[in-house]
Amino acid sequence: xxxxxxxxxxxxxxxxxxxxxxxxxxxxxxxxxxxxxxxxxxxxxxxxxxxxxxxxxxxxxxxxxxxxxxxxxxxxxxxxxxxxxxxxxxxxxxxxxxxxxxxxxxxxxxxxxxxxxxxxxxxxxxxxxxxxxxxxxxxxxxxxxxxxxxxxxxxxxxxxxxxxxxxxxxxxxxxxxxxxxxxxxxxxxxxxxxxxxxxxxxxxxxxxxxxxxxxxxxxxxxxxxxxxxxxxxxxxxxxxxxxxxxxxxxxxxxxxxxxxxxxxxxxxxxxxxxxxxxxxxxxxxxxxxxxxxxxxxxxxxxxxxxxxxxxxxxxxxxxxxxxxxxxxxxxxxxxxxxxxxxxxxxxxxxxxxxxxxxxxxxxxxxxxxxxxxxxxxxxxxxxxxxxxxxxxxxxxxxxxxxxxxxxxxxxxxxxxxxxxxxxxxxxxxxxxxxxxxxxxxxxxxxxxxxxxxxxxxxxxxxxxxxxxxxxxxxxxxxxxxxxxxxxxxxxxxxxxxxxxxxxxxxxxxxxxxxxxxxxxxxxxxxxxxxxxxxxxxxxxxxxxxxxxxxxxxxxxxxxxxxxxxxxxxxxxxxxxxxxxxxxxxxxxxxxxxxxxxxxxxxxxxxxxxxxxxxxxxxxxxxxxxxx
Amino acid sequence: xxxxxxxxxxxxxxxxxxxxxxxxxxxxxxxxxxxxxxxxxxxxxxxxxxxxxxxxxxxxxxxxxxxxxxxxxxxxxxxxxxxxxxxxxxxxxxxxxxxxxxxxxxxxxxxxxxxxxxxxxxxxxxx
Numbered sequence: 001x002x003x004x005x006x007x008x009x010x011x012x013x014x015x016x017x018x019x020x021x022x023x024x025x026x027x028x029x030x031x032x033x034x035x036x037x038x039x040x041x042x043x044x045x046x047x048x049x050x051x052x053x054x055x056x057x058x059x060x061x062x063x064x065x066x067x068x069x070x071x072x073x074x075x076x077x078x079x080x081x082x083x084x085x086x087x088x089x090x091x092x093x094x095x096x097x098x099x100x101x102x103x104x105x106x107x108x109x110x111x112x113x114x115x116x117x118x119x120x121x122x123x124x125x126x127x128x129x130x131x132x133x134x135x136x137x138x139x140x141x142x143x144x145x146x147x148x149x150x151x152x153x154x155x156x157x158x159x160x161x162x163x164x165x166x167x168x169x170x171x172x173x174x175x176x177x178x179x180x181x182x183x184x185x186x187x188x189x190x191x192x193x194x195x196x197x198x199x200x201x202x203x204x205x206x207x208x209x210x211x212x213x214x215x216x217x218x219x220x221x222x223x224x225x226x227x228x229x230x231x232x233x234x235x236x237x238x239x240x241x242x243x244x245x246x247x248x249x250x251x252x253x254x255x256x257x258x259x260x261x262x263x264x265x266x267x268x269x270x271x272x273x274x275x276x277x278x279x280x281x282x283x284x285x286x287x288x289x290x291x292x293x294x295x296x297x298x299x300x301x302x303x304x305x306x307x308x309x310x311x312x313x314x315x316x317x318x319x320x321x322x323x324x325x326x327x328x329x330x331x332x333x334x335x336x337x338x339x340x341x342x343x344x345x346x347x348x349x350x351x352x353x354x355x356x357x358x359x360x361x362x363x364x365x366x367x368x369x370x371x372x373x374x375x376x377x378x379x380x381x382x383x384x385x386x387x388x389x390x391x392x393x394x395x396x397x398x399x400x401x402x403x404x405x406x407x408x409x410x411x412x413x414x415x416x417x418x419x420x421x422x423x424x425x426x427x428x429x430x431x432x433x434x435x436x437x438x439x440x441x442x443x444x445x446x447x448x449x450x451x452x453x454x455x456x457x458x459x460x461x462x463x464x465x466x467x468x469x470x471x472x473x474x475x476x477x478x479x480x481x482x483x484x485x486x487x488x489x490x491x492x493x494x495x496x497x498x499x500x501x502x503x504x505x506x507x508x509x510x511x512x513x514x515x516x517x518x519x520x521x522x523x524x525x526x527x528x529x530x531x532x533x534x535x536x537x538x539x540x541x542x543x544x545x546x547x548x549x550x551x552x553x554x555x556x557x558x559x560x561x562x563x564x565x566x567x568x569x570x571x572x573x574x575x576x577x578x579x580x581x582x583x584x585x586x587x588x589x590x591x592x593x594x595x596x597x598x599x600x601x602x603x604x605x606x607x608x609x610x611x612x613x614x615x616x617x618x619x620x621x622x623x624x625x626x627x
Numbered sequence: 628x629x630x631x632x633x634x635x636x637x638x639x640x641x642x643x644x645x646x647x648x649x650x651x652x653x654x655x656x657x658x659x660x661x662x663x664x665x666x667x668x669x670x671x672x673x674x675x676x677x678x679x680x681x682x683x684x685x686x687x688x689x690x691x692x693x694x695x696x697x698x699x700x701x702x703x704x705x706x707x708x709x710x711x712x713x714x715x716x717x718x719x720x721x722x723x724x725x726x727x728x729x730x731x732x733x734x735x736x737x738x739x740x741x742x743x744x745x746x747x748x749x750x751x752x753x754x
Contacts, residue, residue, distance in 0.1 A: 004679040006692050008649050063649045063691045087662030087694030126650045136636070137643035145633055259630025267632050 007042040007084060008062040010125050014049030014211055015204075015243050017056040021073065022046075025057055028073050032080035042084050048212020050125045052112055054364030055095060060107055060125055067107040068093045097384060098362055112363040115382050117344065117370045119352045120328045123213045129247050132254040135215040141260050143334035144222055148268045151334075156227040157183060160330065163338035164350035169195055169286070169323030170398065170427040171503065172349075172416040175330075178320055181310040182228040185318035190230040193314070193321040194221050195291060196237040196244070199283035200399030201450060203430040205354040206324035208366055210237065210244035213328065214251035218261065218274060220327030223334060225272040228320055233272060236291055238279040248276060283454035287502045288313075288321045290456065301456045302502035325354055325429075345371035349415035353426065359395075359433040362387050369414070376410040379433060390435040394518070398427025400447040401507030403514025404440065423514035425507065439536035440515040440522050445473040451508035462505030465496040469512060478539040481527035490516060531602030538582040541601045544608055545586075547572045548624065549596035552617045556586035556597065571616050648688040655689045656711040656735060658682075661704065663697030669704035670723075677727040678707070690735060703746055709734055720746035 009029060013022045026044055033039050050058055055069030066089055068079070075093055082088045094103035095110055104110050118124060127134035135141070147156055161176030182190060194217060198206040210217060221233045237245050252274050255261035263271045282300050284290045290300040292314050313319025329351060333341045342350045349371040355378070358364050362384035369378065375395060379385065386392050394404040397414075403424030405412065412418045416426050434443065452466035472489055475481055493509030493516075500506050516523060525531045532540040545556070545565075552570040564580040567573030575586070590597045600608065631639065644651075660666070660675045675694065682690055698706045703720035709730065710716040717740055719730055726744055733739050740748070 004683050005649075006675075006679060010650070063652065063654070064693050065652070085662075086664065086667065086696065087660070088696035126647070133639065133643040134647060136640050137647050139640075141636060142640070145636060149633065257630075258636075260636075264630075266636065267630075 005041060005043055007064075009042065009044045009059050010047045010050075010062055011044060011059040012048070012050040012056060012125065013046040014053070014056075014208060016049070016053045017058065018243065020057040022057045024073055025059075025071055025076060028076040029080065032077055033084070036080055036085050038080070038084055045128050046130075047125050047127060048123075048129045049208040049366060051116075051121065051208075051366040051368075052095075052110075052363065053366065054362075061089075064089075065107050066105050067095055067110060069095050098387070111384060112365065112367070112382055115373070115377060116368050117352050118368055119332060119341075119344070120209060120216075120325055120354055121213075121366075121368045122332060123216070127213065129212050129214055130250055132215060132251065132258065135213070139335055140215055140331075141219055143331035144219055144260065145266060146334055147223060147226055148266050148270060153183060153227045153229060156223065156334070159338045160227070160333060163333045163341040164345075164348075165326065165329055165333060165341070166349065166416065167323055168325035168329075168353065168429070170425065172426060175322060175326055178310050178322070179224065179227050181308070182230075182318045182320045185311060187312075187316075187318055188229075189232060189317055190228055191314045191317055191319040192221060192225045192228065192230045192233045193291065193295070193319060194233065194235045194327055195286065195288070195321050195323050196235055196241070196248075197279050197286045197291065198238060198241075198324070198428065199286040199454070200428045200430050202358055202432065203356050203399055203428045205356055205366060205429050207241050207244050208354075209324050209328050210241065211247050214244075214247045215255065216328040216331060217248070217324055218251055218255055220322075220330035221274060222261065222265070222272045223330050224320060224322060224327065226270055228318070230320070231271045231273065233274040234277050234295060234314075235274055236277050236279060236285070236295060238281065238285075240281065245276060245278065252276070282456075283450075284456045284502070284504055287504060290502070291321065292319065299456075301458045302504075304501065323428075346413060346415045348417055353414065353429055355397075355429045355431045357383050357431050357433070359431075360386055360390065360435040360438070361433040371415045372413045374411050374413055375405060378414070378431065379410065383433065386433070386435050390437065393434045393436055393438055394440070394515075396424070396432040396434065396443070396511070397430065398425040398507075398510070399430040400450045401425070401504070401510050402427050402430065403510045404434070404443070404518065405514070406518040408518075423517055424510065427507075437534055437536070439477075439532055439534035440519045441473060441477050441526050441532070442534075442536045444511045444515050445470065445477055447511040448473060448508065451504060455504060455508075459500045459502075459505055461496045461499035462501075462508065465492060465500075465505075466508055468492060469496070469509065473512070476523065476526045477532075477537045479526070479530045479537070481523075483527070485527055486516060486520065486523055525602075529602055531604075533601070535599040535601055541582060541599050542577055542605050543575055543580060543582065543584070543586060544598055544600050544605065545573050545575055546596050546598065547609060547611060547615075547620050549594055550617060551594055551596070553591070553594070555589045555591070559585045559589045561585065567614075570618070571614055572611060572620055574611050645686075645688065651688075653689060654691040654712075656709065657691045657693065658731075658735070659708040659710065660692075660694050661696070661698040661706045661708070662694045665697055665701040666704050666706070671705045673724055674705045674707060674722050674727050677724040678731060681728060681731040685736070700746070706746065711735070711738070715749045717748050718746040719744045 057071045058069040096103040157179045165175045166172040285294050285300045289302045294300040309319045352368050354368045394406050396404045448470045455462045457463045493513045496509050550572045557565045562579050564576045587597045662671050705722045706720045708716050708718050733741050
């Protein structure tokens with residue numbers, strides 16, 4: 001008997017879940033739905049990113065709203081039979097908060113999702129990104145309909161200005177103001193560019209929007225074109241995002257076929273075309289003027305402003321560049337109104353922001369929260385706190401050029417001004433949580449390595465300045481720091497900020513300056529004490545086998561790649577520090593019940609017993625009463 | 628695919644909305660058919676079809692249909708729980724397709740509990 005469709009399985013197929021096997025799981029689901037005769041009742045929908053990436057591959061069962069995570073191919077037979085045939089949801093595949101006994105079946109009960117407010121991600125997990133009809137069903141292209149029918153370009157600009165929308169790429173410039181400046185220019189043609197370059201390592205908010213809801217970006221671009229008087233749009237997407245590019249291309253084609261893009265949109269006399277241009281992997285191309293040079297075929301280097309791109313940009317013509325997330329806000333501001341949008345957020349920062357919450361945190365993924373929520377709520381309520389009971393140390397916001405915010409500032413609200421005051425920035429929305437095992441010197445070094453490599457080289461301050469910062473940080477990390485280093489880093493950092501032409505140089509010293517501000521003692525420990533308190537910097541730590549705990553199991557000896565550990569079965573193992581390369585393998589393999597291997601730093605080693613001769617574990621225990 | 632006019636876009640939107648109504652989650656009531664081995668053996672799948680047919684016939688998009696495992700009182704299967712917004716859940720037992728249709732029209736459409744088929748009203752206390 002043919003049954004009506006009663007269940008939809010929303011399977012996430014964002015890049016993360018794709019890599020985790022989402023499509024194999026979809027195949028397996030279809031296979032068993034077929035074999036159990038459920039194909040007409042239960043359908044599988046491949047959606048975009050759900051956001052709870054740490055739990056992928058995942059799916060949500062509609063209409064019940066049951067969340068299943070960490071799915072594997074081998075789970076599917078049982079899942080289909082138990083839940084969809086027999087009606088019994090499968091507990092062991094549900095989300096269970098750490099330390100809790102019972103799972104939380106409903107997505108709406110899971111803390112990771114509860115405090116989120118979906119504006120940009122309004123279609124998250126609900127639509128198939130390759131079906132324009134799904135987007136249209138969710139009020140898609142309603143905004144275009146509205147403006148073409150009844151709003152002038154000035155009215156559109158006024159509405160966006162009234163909403164208070166600020167650029168989500170990092171600079172936070174008022175979007176409406178940028179559009180206004182461009183609309184007042186008389187030179188034609190005018191161009192519109194969507195900045196889909198997203199260079200911050202670890203940031204994937206824009207990728208998620210492009211993969212999961214490409215039409216929201218297309219509609220936003222179209223509205224922007226209408227507002228400023230442009231008929232030519234470019235989407236500059238980094239080549240490293242093949243799925244995003246594929247979905248954008250499909251979406252553009254579909255929109256063109258329906259007359260929602262191209263000539264005479266919806267029968268009006270407004271034309272708008274979108275061309276995709278792929279980036280070539282340069283971080284600096286996220287910066288407006290470098291991006292423009294890249295499209296023009298020139299070396300991607302910034303140039304002085306004024307003139308700003310809105311006055312003279314691509315090929316000398318008025319050009320507006322907006323970030324993906326900024327654009328995805330535009331259609332919903334037009335349909336629901338600027339007043340509604342500006343009721344969300346703080347006085348100066350309206351609306352929501354997407355963050356990629358990663359690092360030492362229990363719940364990893366993408367979250368969208370209203371501006372003004374505190375860092376504490378994000379880290380502890382949404383993020384579920386720090387794993388393994390470790391202590392929170394800092395959260396770095398804003399990508400590689402962002403600053404680290406310590407525990408004392410956790411109650412700061414998240415908005416453009418507060419984050420800047422705390423020594424960091426909103427940036428693109430990266431949020432990297434660090435715990436007590438993170439070394440701030442090592443982290444600063446890591447980020448300066450990145451920005452130094454990506455510097456286009458035009459400005460001495462950025463090019464050579466970042467080189468000098470890196471050299472000093474490396475010395476400090478290697479235990480070769482000396483008096484004066486901290487003052488030098490501070491002075492040089494401030495100088496680089498002042499003297500660099502573009503945002504890359506102007507923000508690259510932030511990790512160093514903010515960690516010096518809040519964790520100066522940790523730098524001093526490296527420089528004066530030759531210690532790394534977090535036990536990270538290789539030249540300042542040593543691995544040690546505690547003879548009171550070692551049972552002579554040979555596991556660490558077998559794992560050591562440099563044969564630096566000596567010992568025999570049931571004899572205490574000893575690490576030869578000269579041959580040890582601090583890889584940490586021995587610590588990894590030592591059984592948790594034994595935990596005989598520790599890391600020590602500085603002069604701590606001097607307080608520990610050093611074995612001078614071979615001794616059996618039994619002998620040692622006999623001679624040393626260990627309680 | 629022809630280029631759309633504004634009216635055609637409207638029509639497409641309405642049709643597309645109906646296709647994805649399950650995902651919107653705007654439900655004023657829930658029909659829960661108890662399955663599990665006892666339920667299925669007693670004929671729960673026919674009951675399920677009856678309810679789904681009625682939902683389809685009346686083109687309702689605000690009633691959620693779902694299944695769950697055994698309700699506990701296996702001798703009374705097939706059992707259905709109807710949960711309407713603002714009211715306690717009502718369990719109906721020993722159902723047939725006819726009874727299911729009657730319950731659908733009288734309870735879900737008109738809002739009157741069909742007393743003669745009721746097993747119990749309310750929920751068990753969860754320990």
